[in-house]
Amino acid sequence: MEYYAKSKRKSLSSEQISEMKNNLQCVIEKLDEYFTESEVDILNHNIENISKTSEEKQKTLREHHEDIVKCAEMFFLQYGEYFTEKEKKLVVEACRIHDLGKANLVFQTLICPKLKTEIRIDVGSTSQIPHGFLSGVTISLDEFEDLSELFSEEDFGPFITAVYYHHDREDHYESPEIRRYAEKYYMEQINEYLDRKIKKLNCSNLDDLLFRNRIYSGKFTVEPTIWNEYLLIKGLLNKFDYAVSAGYENAENAVDLKEKRLVKNIETSLIGKELRPAQKFMKENKDKNLVVIAPTGSGKTEAALLWMNGEKSFYTLPLKVSSNAIYLRIKENYSYEDAALLHSDSMAIYLKEYKGSGEDISEKYERARMLAQPLTVCTVDQLFRFVYRALGTEIFAATLKYSKIILDEIQSYEPRIIATIIYGLKMIQELGGKFAIITATFPPVLKYFMEQYKLIEGEQYLFQDFTGKEYQIEKYPRHKIEIRHSEMDLDEIRNQGINKKVLVICNTVSRAQKLYKELQGENVWLLHSKYIRRDRAFLEKKIMEFSESDEPGIWITTQIVEASLDIDFDILYTEMCTADSLLQRMGRCNRKGRYCPDEPNIIIFDNRNGVREGKNQSIYEDKLYDRSLELLEKYEYALFSEDEKTTYMNEVYSVDGVKETAYFKNIQKYLKMFAEIHPTEYSADEAKVRDIKSITIVPDDIYNANQQLFENGVEFLKKSNMSKEARSLIRSKLENLTLSLNLYQGFPKEADRGTVGQNGDRKIIDIRRVKYRYEFDVESGQGRGLLFEEQLERDGIFV
Helix, strand or coil: CCCECCCCCCCCCHHHHHHHHHHHHHHHHHCHHHCCHHHHHHHHHHHHHHCCCCCCCCCEHHHHHHHHHHHHHHHHHHHHHHCCHHHHHHHHHHHHHCCHHHHCHHHHHHHCHHHHHCCCCCCCCCCCCCHHHHHHCCCCHHHHHHHCCCCCHHHHHHHHHHHHCCCCCCCCCCHHHHHHHHHHHCHHHHHHHHCCCCCCCCHHHHHHCCCCCCCCCCCCCCCHHHHHHHHHHHHHHHHHHHHHHCCCCCCCCCCCCCCCHHHHHHHHHCCCCCCCHHHHHHHHCCCCCEEEECCCCCCHHHHHHHHHCCCCEEEEECCHHHHHHHHHHHHHHCCCCCEEEECCCHHHHHHHCCCCCCCCHHHHHHHHHCCCCCEEEEEHHHHHHHHHCCCCCHHHHHHHHCCEEEEECHHHCCHHHHHHHHHHHHHHHHHCCEEEEEECCCCHHHHHHHHHCCCCECCCEEEEECCCHHHCCCCCCCEEEEEECCCCCHHHHHHHHHHCEEEEECCCHHHHHHHHHHHCCCCEEEECCCCCHHHHHHHHHHHHHHHHCCCCEEEEECHHHCCCCCCCECEEEEECCCHHHHHHHHCCECCCCCCCCCCCCEEEECCCCCEECCCCCCCEEHHHHHHHHHHHHHHECCEECHHHHHHHHHHHCCHHHHCCCHHHHHHHHHHHHHHHCCCCCCCCCCCCCCCCCEEEEEEHHHHHHCHHHHHHHHHHHCCCCCCHHHHHHHHHHHHCCCEEEECCCCCCCCECCCCCEEECCEEEECCEEECEEEECCCCCCCCCEEEEEEEECCCCCEC
16 A cells, blocks of 8 residues: 555646636736736736646655655755764654654545545544654654664653654543554554554653643653753754655755855955954854944944854844844845845735746745745744744754854843743753844843853853943044933924934833924924834835935934934934933934034933833833933933943843842743743743734724725635735735734724624734824825824714
8 A cells, every 4th residue: 555645735727727817817907006016027927827836746655754854864964063963863763753653544544535435434533643643652662772872761752752743733642542543543554664563552652752742730840951852853853844845855945054155245345344343253253152242333233144154043133123124234235145034024025025037935935934044034033932842843942053043132122032032042052052142232130140041151152342442443432411300392302403313212102292293394203113014114214314314304203213223313312211222222323423422412301201110001110210310320411432331231230230120020030930831831822932912903094095905905815725925915015004003001992803804703814993093194204193092983084
């Protein structure tokens, strides 16, 4: 009997092909005004490709095993130096046996319907035991140890657990049930497939599993070395299995280990220029873990890329906007086309980059999601989910074992993410991966927590601070501060905006909107997070163009400019905030050190906007706010140098100074949770680095103005068999007219409970209409965005 690995993908009928072409042509005609020329080209390319879909040959089980073993062996030819011989052998052997359980008759009947006439099995009423579970009990401990002299009994648990749970199935089976099923549907078949006699299943292997995937509330006690071995085997097994199942021969794409194309391109761009201190240090210590403090203008990005040295790498940043900017910079400035972008909106970016019919956007996106590119720019959300030990996240830990990871601006994260990063770095370091934290400030409290988890300066990483005077390329300090215990002086700001570039940063959107309304004029602009994506992108581009121009004016913003936008203003008026945010805000003023300030160019207002006692409904914790303000006062009216900023930051975030804050206690709480967490406590979907509760909304007036797009777009998304590119293009068009609304104050009463993309019980796209008024003129770029205090009735009458 021939055994198969999966169902055969059916070719489309002529009727289906005709229907799909008609659907695409219809959406082009109905939504023509919304599409760019290149987007129409993408859809037409999809129409052309529909007819090219052909029926694939059904892969046999033996072919699949051979393909995945070959994929693993080719991978180790490329990245073998990162692994021990035992590790390589464990992974290859797991690949060799992981799908043996598919030889069972129930599975074969399900994927090969013609067998139903030959084998009398009622597959509808027969409960199938997952094939991974059968694979995991097919090999005995003795047989395992005979596979290699490198294997010992302690390797058996990680190995068997990886095979048993290579698909993340719930496990409610015990030995008797597995034996009965095997006697009926599996034993004869596996003997035939292997061409040798297996007398019995080794159900005692269940006792060697590191855990069982069922409800469990106890403490996890597996030794880190054993758990890391499991992560390696399971993660790489999944990686190779995903690649082969998707039709790829190689798990890694465009490997840059030998040619070092990116490094050569950077070095070419720096010819005739002396490497800056941070760049030189990171290049010379490319084989070490690093923590580097480097101020604005020290060439941090290039330093990080030189440290990567062609090895597989991940460059992480706090925000998607920052990730997009670095990704484009790497591709455009250094002509490195093999960089990937990975976050929730990355497909939309790939669609914008479309260069013609020869480019496969779906493959580009899919390979990025498989972590297959030599350099991936992303947020930490994707990579660090493995700290939750959730089934399905092992691939991230296994990939980081042979990778380098850059963490840019670590101080920008809230406590939960900081704890996730620290615990994740502990695991990465134990696995053998490399990390570099490169940041403008590095609070002592972070160093303290790293030490608690065996990440110690001089042992696990090198530390270097480049904020000292001896490292500065500026001729003079860039900032002088003044603190005012009052609200902002609007007349002063208005007068300064006549001749200077004035940046105003508020702690809340409502305050920024209020100031904008009071200052409103031709040279006054507003930017915050409560614009729909289309308009926010327009404003972000406009503020960067304004920053580079000679035009004076006023921009009123919120925290979103702290780390995401490379802008440079003459003077900053800002509400007081915590030290980490304040120093980031200062970096948006006189960023390039164009002048030495005689008068204060950083005016700070202590009005406690956005500050609350405790955590509820606050942006900044009161204890950290007060501490930041108190320790800042001694720097007032004097030039505030980079090394003094470091001293200030170290004073504010000293361990003793913040021990009683919620900030400190929350980092401590989450680190303890990660140390004790059990693999069954979280699913892969629940293992989220950021605990953001939000909904995606579209204001009624935006919906009404674009009703044709929403109605026809949602109708198109209901169609079956449409390509990823076409679906993503329509989704991005709809999402471009939306924004996210946080739910920390509860579900907004003016938001619909239903969605614009509801299809019965199924959500086609989860966008909710809201009655809040939206104010923005797309021609002038003027308007306050979403207005919470103003609402629309469904008939369009303002109230």
